[in-house]
Amino acid sequence: MAAPTPLLKDELDIVIPTIRNLDFLEMWRPFFQPYHLIIVQDGDPSKTIKVPQGFDYELYNRNDINRILGPKANCISFKDSACRCFGYMVSKKKYIYTIDDDCFVATNPSGQQINALEQHIKNLLCPSTPFFFNTLYEPYREGADFVRGYPFSLREGVPTAVSHGLWLNIPDYDAPTQLVKPLERNTRYVDAIMTIPKGTLFPMCGMNLAFDRDLIGPAMYFGLMGDGQPIGRYDDMWAGWCCKVICDHLGLGIKTGLPYIYHSKASNPFVNLRKEYKGIFWQEDIIPFFQSIVLPKEATTVQKCYLVLAKQVKEKLSKIDPYFDKLADAMVTWIEAWDELNPAGASLANGKK
């Protein structure tokens, strides 16, 4: 059933926030070298990132971001890996894969190295099934199918916009869980891919994530984090909640499960707690907000959906904290900047049904 995997060499960019770890690219060389890399440096622009020979890359630091976006650069986080979303915006490719520099190649239970990127591409090229749950998981995989009782009219599926990969070794826990379970490691390799059902939110992690820029790119905004902001570590979560409600509205799918990467290092739980603690309160209101969002019929493009979201964030979340007022403005700026850098996509997006 599975088609032979195309490499999509000319259709995919790998976006990486600051690379602090010199082993990182060496370890991924066999898998990443055929692709173009976009590196977005989150901190001091005077520091130089040394990219090993043989990689085809472009690198943006804060000065570049300011130069390219001008006053609109204020929608891009500073001193936080959330700045990576600038890379999504300047890419000209259809697909993006983004990965953190503490994520290494994992091995499957047979001891083989996992080509995470290849699996993400397979996920993105294969339809999603958000309207009904298949108990044997991904129905399009070799050796699987739709089970008895699955409506035939839903078996064609819908286009997949996002592929969310998982992590062996260090799980993606919040600071309180890190503090309580410092020794916990994820050793369970779950051989599954599944579509997250329509109407269900999930915590999207940006560590090992691929998406279709044409389908969902303008919603993949990682918000305002880091320097000068009251919150961190909610960049990918925010993007995930926005993407999910927009995918649900537009009839697009989000997959989670395979591929795994090996997450090598837990970040400091004390530092994380400081970044997260407001988010831990706020998410109790943010989740019901996203759960109750209804996008209007007229919102037929990602951009239009996103601007409706921004408006609702301003109306309904600003009362939690003035931060959300600022975030709502930044969401609008992000879309303006996106459309400026992607004029074809903007007109396409505004023109297509």
Next chain:
Amino acid sequence: MAAPTPLLKDELDIVIPTIRNLDFLEMWRPFFQPYHLIIVQDGDPSKTIKVPQGFDYELYNRNDINRILGPKANCISFKDSACRCFGYMVSKKKYIYTIDDDCFVATNPSGQQINALEQHIKNLLCPSTPFFFNTLYEPYREGADFVRGYPFSLREGVPTAVSHGLWLNIPDYDAPTQLVKPLERNTRYVDAIMTIPKGTLFPMCGMNLAFDRDLIGPAMYFGLMGDGQPIGRYDDMWAGWCCKVICDHLGLGIKTGLPYIYHSKASNPFVNLRKEYKGIFWQEDIIPFFQSIVLPKEATTVQKCYLVLAKQVKEKLSKIDPYFDKLADAMVTWIEAWDELNPAGASLANGKK
């Protein structure tokens, strides 16, 4: 995190439709012998089922069902394994495990025999998390937890009403898929348990299924199948759709995934096609019907919810086929019979919030 597994010896009945396979109980002896069995014979009452020595069991044939239920016996299917739901009704235990006689003990990837019943009990005793998706699957398992971004207010979970287990070897396919893929075998052991999100329907298979009678029993009606009915092989599906919308309404959870059993034999696809073909059409209307069901606030017990469902089936599905008119009546009869045989449960159910 996982509690030591209680056997629940005096709180669980195993319900089995007609046992045609003499090896079946021998293979399960180490796991089933401590429990009480309820065998419900689906066909000719004059045929005797030989139960091997050492098992504690009661057996009901059609004459028994007619004697116990009187005119209400017409809600129990004849010559179809759907009759098993009579066993759910006569049980006096809190938990039920039901399994088909062509399901054997499976082995996990390490080659160990899987104690399916023990895993079902673990699933039922552990909360469910239907309101938000956890990307590392069951958060309560050893070595797992809720990931970053999972709201803390939802981490207590809700009671689990149903545990839906899976099948290695012969997958649970409909007749068309069986015909197209006669050689397909499920060899993928997915080491996961998950809660099916609120608002999402799934195809519930009765081959390897456990549930909490107190929480959901009256909704576990397997409908009218077999002799004299225009449809077969939708008994468990029907029960699954009804259970899911009621669990969603009452704030109960349904888990799927582990444990696996080994499904030894594919049923005849030609026979299956004859039983199924109307269902294949009808499910295209039934699924949207269940997806749009809204149960009223006053429906605070399973029985009340189920009677509302029966009414709506009559109103909205009878136009598809007169069969649904009959089915809606049988649903009401089923509840009457259930309450007659379970007077304590009936009053409890009507009294509790």
